Amino acid sequence: MVGLGNPGPEYAATRHNIGFLVAQKFAQQMGVSLKRQAYQGIVGTGRADGQETMVLLPQTYMNRSGVSVVSACKSKGIAVEDVVVIHDEIDLPFGSIRIKVGGGHGGHNGLRSIVDLLGCRDFLRVRMGVGRPQGQVDVAKYVLGQFSSTEKSQLDNVLENSVKALEVLLQKGAQQAMNEFNNRVFLI
Numbered sequence: 001m002v003g004l005g006n007p008g009p010e011y012a013a014t015r016h017n018i019g020f021l022v023a024q025k026f027a028q029q030m031g032v033s034l035k036r037q038a039y040q041g042i043v044g045t046g047r048a049d050g051q052e053t054m055v056l057l058p059q060t061y062m063n064r065s066g067v068s069v070v071s072a073c074k075s076k077g078i079a080v081e082d083v084v085v086i087h088d089e090i091d092l093p094f095g096s097i098r099i100k101v102g103g104g105h106g107g108h109n110g111l112r113s114i115v116d117l118l119g120c121r122d123f124l125r126v127r128m129g130v131g132r133p134q135g136q137v138d139v140a141k142y143v144l145g146q147f148s149s150t151e152k153s154q155l156d157n158v159l160e161n162s163v164k165a166l167e168v169l170l171q172k173g174a175q176q177a178m179n180e181f182n183n184r185v186f187l188i
Helices: 015-030 060-074 109-118 140-142 149-172 174-181
Strands: 036-038 040-046 051-058 084-089 096-101 124-129
Touching: 015 040, 015 051, 015 084, 015 124, 015 140, 015 149, 040 060, 051 060, 060 109, 084 109, 084 149, 096 149, 096 174, 124 149, 149 174
Parallel strands: 084 124
Antiparallel strands: 036 040, 040 051, 096 124
């Protein structure tokens, strides 16, 4: 379980770090401690829904996420099909979740790094909608910006539903998780 984001307090509550936020919430609810430094990231392992699960927060900055992911996969013998990457997605409205198996990077530099270094696209993705900026706003500035006050008021609900999606993914597989969570928006 890989949450994508950027390290450091200046990025902690930005749209680009929603992957970190979801992975941290998942780890907390599963009782997985994220304290150990390894694989150029912060990592925790434990049992989640009866399965040995590793949660990884790469600390390489978004554009080099693949370095951390590949290091963990090689060290632990993790198959590409068992990798779940949680990341921000500007082409989905805020509050939506879309689970997908494989695909391109869609311009997302974290995914590009992972695909390039793994040499494969066949990992699972949990795409977290952050919406697209309105008007002439620079996309990079938008995703590196803080959530709006309206988004902040909805964020806990979005994170809770994201963790539920991850639980279904682990318990029942990708197809069931897609059926239950894709094309839904989780706002109160």
